Amino acid sequence: AQTVTQSQPEMSVQEAETVTLSCTYDTSENNYYLFWYKQPPSRQMILVIRQEAYKQQNATENRFSVNFQKAAKSFSLKISDSQLGDTAMYFCAFLSTGANNLFFGTGTRLTVIP
């Protein structure tokens, strides 16, 4: 079974600074997808960024980028120029190409400090 581990329950960052959220996963598969979702307080979960395991190039989406290390089974999220609106729970998620559901980590609560 796939497992996703987020070892940082809470993090904080000063506005305009950069922060990196960690995620590791365990799988025996070679092809899969990894995601970071953002869940603001009392609001819906939003897809932040998506990485396909067969692509060596790290995904980037504006201020959000990932560091995908396939051999180490690591998938960290870097948020540059942090904004107050980035305050949220961030979930790392795994999807096997042979499966139909996302496996989520326990989340990291990020607070951006003005």
Place this chain on the structure above:
Amino acid sequence: DTGVSQDPRHKITKRGQNVTFRCDPISEHNRLYWYRQTLGQGPEFLTYFQNEAQLEKSRLLSDRFSAERPKGSFSTLEIQRTEQGDSAMYLCASGPWTGTGGWQTFGSGTRLTVV
């Protein structure tokens, strides 16, 4: 398109009562998923539909839970004889299937409190 809609947003019910939640997915998405999220945890998969067919159910989905997606459009999740342990956020998601993997768009969820 207004995204994935869930109704109600909040539901308080007494233990032993039945509750039903509704999810309206993004119209062009053929896959619909239900997840449960308890406090401090990530969402856990319950079940999913491809069009009107329910193709997979998690072991978390006890006999008291039933989900339907008539005509492959909206879906309902019913919990019979609710228990306090059913208190959670129930999330619906929909997505396309690209053949090798697909992303999921989530609704705002229905927060269930069983008293």
